[in-house]
Amino acid sequence: MRILTDSPQHYGRHQSFLKQKYRLRAAVFGGRLEWDVSVTDGEDQYDDLKPTYVLTITxxxxxxxCVRLLAGSLSAERLSFEQVCSAGYRSIPHNDGAPIRSAA
Known part of the structure; x- marks a missing residue:
């Protein structure tokens, strides 16, 4: 495996990986975790903030x-923190049976 960082000025270089990332996130958060996330063309409202992505590539x-790194701003941090805290933590079974800890 390798790690790839993709900052806004380099999004065009890694379109294939970004498309895979959007599909993976949709499957995990919208599908498996059933989070109420508004997605348009694979992106949610936090992608509009031009984050840096850290991708694990096989x-x-x-x-x-993948991990999304956002620049700090009070409104984005507050919303994310409140969403996570209001949902609480639970274990999610992974494909190999080992639980993954997640805020959901």
Missing amino acids: EGGLVAG
């Missing part, structure tokens, strides 16, 4: 995981 060229 040897076969597939996105296996």
Whole structure:
């Protein structure tokens, strides 16, 4: 596996990985976790803030995981923090049976 960082000025270089990332996030957050997330063309409202993405890429060229890093702003931080705290924490079974800790 390898790690790829993708900042806004380089989004165009990694379109294939970004498209995979959007599909992966939709499957996890909208599908498996059933979060109420508004998505347009694979992106949600936080993608509009031009974050830097950290992607985990398999040897076969597939996105296996991702993290979105946002610049700090009071309104975005407050909304995210309140959403996480109001939802609480729970364990989510992973494909191999080991629980993943998640805010949901």
